[in-house]
Amino acid sequence: MSTSDSSQADNIERLLSLINSAARSAVAEYNKMGSGPPPLDSTQSHPTDVQEDVLQLKKAIRLLEATCDQLCATLAPPQHTMMNRAQNAEWACILVVIEAGIVDALDKYPEGAHVDVLAKDVNMDTGKLGRVLRLLATRNCFVEVDTNLFANNRLSLQLHSGNPVSDLAHCHVTLTPKAATVLCDNLTQDPYRLSYEFSNAPFMHSVQDEGLTGGFFDWMKAHPEKRSMFGRAMIGMGKVMGSSNVLYHYDWNRVSTICDVGSGIGTFAMPFSRMFPKATITLVDLPGPIAQAKEFWAKDYPEAVAEGRSVFVEGDFFVDIPVKDQQVYYVSNILHNWPDAEAANILKTVRKAMGTDSRVILHEYVVQHLNRNVGSISPSSDDNMVITFHFNFSSKDTVLTSFRSSTQAPQPLLPNFDMGSVRTYYQDFTMLVTYNSRERTLAEFNGLMMQAQLEFESIHDMGETCLVVYKCAE
Numbered sequence: 001m002s003t004s005d006s007s008q009a010d011n012i013e014r015l016l017s018l019i020n021s022a023a024r025s026a027v028a029e030y031n032k033m034g035s036g037p038p039p040l041d042s043t044q045s046h047p048t049d050v051q052e053d054v055l056q057l058k059k060a061i062r063l064l065e066a067t068c069d070q071l072c073a074t075l076a077p078p079q080h081t082m083m084n085r086a087q088n089a090e091w092a093c094i095l096v097v098i099e100a101g102i103v104d105a106l107d108k109y110p111e112g113a114h115v116d117v118l119a120k121d122v123n124m125d126t127g128k129l130g131r132v133l134r135l136l137a138t139r140n141c142f143v144e145v146d147t148n149l150f151a152n153n154r155l156s157l158q159l160h161s162g163n164p165v166s167d168l169a170h171c172h173v174t175l176t177p178k179a180a181t182v183l184c185d186n187l188t189q190d191p192y193r194l195s196y197e198f199s200n201a202p203f204m205h206s207v208q209d210e211g212l213t214g215g216f217f218d219w220m221k222a223h224p225e226k227r228s229m230f231g232r233a234m235i236g237m238g239k240v241m242g243s244s245n246v247l248y249h250y251d252w253n254r255v256s257t258i259c260d261v262g263s264g265i266g267t268f269a270m271p272f273s274r275m276f277p278k279a280t281i282t283l284v285d286l287p288g289p290i291a292q293a294k295e296f297w298a299k300d301y302p303e304a305v306a307e308g309r310s311v312f313v314e315g316d317f318f319v320d321i322p323v324k325d326q327q328v329y330y331v332s333n334i335l336h337n338w339p340d341a342e343a344a345n346i347l348k349t350v351r352k353a354m355g356t357d358s359r360v361i362l363h364e365y366v367v368q369h370l371n372r373n374v375g376s377i378s379p380s381s382d383d384n385m386v387i388t389f390h391f392n393f394s395s396k397d398t399v400l401t402s403f404r405s406s407t408q409a410p411q412p413l414l415p416n417f418d419m420g421s422v423r424t425y426y427q428d429f430t431m432l433v434t435y436n437s438r439e440r441t442l443a444e445f446n447g448l449m450m451q452a453q454l455e456f457e458s459i460h461d462m463g464e465t466c467l468v469v470y471k472c473a474e
């Protein structure tokens with residue numbers, strides 16, 4: 001056996017051992033909630049499904065997905081793996097299921113419906129619908145309980161019309177592919193190829209026949225039904241990303257004033273306010289979303305409004321944040337919508353509102369490069385992986401090297417957790433094709449922050465996303 005053969009054999013053993021430990025950690029998370037993981041054909045919700053703090057489960061799944069995928073890619077013939085990727089048609093089948101309301105239609109058949117009956121209910125051809133469902137059931141979405149008899153299960157229920165994850169999926173199987181079909185032309189043809197203008201993004205390129213000016217948000221104004229779907233999708237996105245992890249893995253008890261910049265209706269602010277009733281949270285957004293937020297809070301959490309613990313302020317983050325000197329300015333899922341120049345301008349406006357001791361807390365995906373050249377990182381002993389970089393701002397190289405990465409996967413995985421973090425890169429793709437914007441590396445965030453006289457303080461791994469904390473530069 002050559003040295004490379006033996007090290008490859010070691011790598012495979014390491015992957016097997018990582019799979020074992022990651023799967024056991026995931027099972028332990030289910031067991032903590034009273035009962036083990038439910039079978040895939042279950043339609044009952046498990047307490048873990050609605051748990052807010054899913055950080056440990058997310059970390060276990062990140063490792064499990066990464067190791068399983070790398071092991072399969074290592075052991076399978078390469079042509080096999082590449083065709084699995086090129087031939088992926090799940091998105092088109094998911095589109096059929098959502099638009100035809102298949103999951104809702106199956107509600108009235110808890111034991112499953114014969115595809116003949118289902119096809120009649122949704123006005124489709126039996127044979128064709130059966131094939132769409134069988135493809136999805138092969139990926140564990142729906143169960144074929146008997147020949148041609150299909151039923152809902154844990155996965156398919158995510159596509160129920162009442163579930164905001166279904167709206168998010170709907171966006172990803174309609175708007176993103178629409179933009180993706182022109183990506184190659186967009187990357188190679190003038191005036192698009194070198195442009196980072198909102199209006200030249202592949203999505204706007206794909207709808208040029210509509211004669212609209214501006215970017216994706218202007219297109220949505222002309223398509224109110226898509227705007228509603230997008231609004232609900234943002235709630236689904238919080239669930240998918242496990243956004244509420246942030247409530248449990250940052251020391252918010254020390255925060256008494258917080259401004260949620262570009263808050264939307266308050267998907268972060270409302271659970272925050274419930275959990276930390278001593279703090280005052282101010283939601284800042286454009287007039288439309290602020291009006292929606294007031295309505296939402298008046299219905300769902302009127303006490304916070306009456307007690308002055310939640311405040312609603314209209315503001316344009318390119319012009320002025322009219323809420324000064326808060327301890328924290330929370331900026332979640334905002335910068336990734338904007339190209340660099342606009343993103344830096346938002347931060348400059350936030351910086352003007354800050355007091356000397358204020359902090360900006362970013363909550364976003366953080367992209368990582370695929371090498372292990374990361375400079376000096378000193379993880380604390382905290383399981384939450386708070387990483388603090390100590391660097392000298394006068395040394396550009398040190399700064400850049402130190403900023404290379406946040407958390408790293410164990411060898412032989414790629415440092416960014418391979419398939420376990422792939423949604424970061426799917427999301428980056430969505431940002432590219434929809435807005436001409438991007439998900440960013442830590443170094444890229446730091447570069448934008450420096451333009452606004454803000455400096456890096458710490459980064460907190462939230463399993464899928466990160467919290468990154470910045471203070472005023474001295």
Ligand SMILES: C[S@@+](CC[C@H](N)C(=O)[O-])C[C@H]1O[C@@H](n2cnc3c(N)ncnc32)[C@H](O)[C@@H]1O
Pocket residue numbers: 234261262263264265267268284285286289315316317318331332333334337
């Ligand atoms: C992707 S959503 C993020 C919402 C929320 N922060 C979250 O994480 O769920 C972007 C938000 O930015 C707001 N926004 C867009 N342009 C804005 C502007 N110029 N000033 C203030 N808010 C703006 C939108 O209305 C929307 O609520």
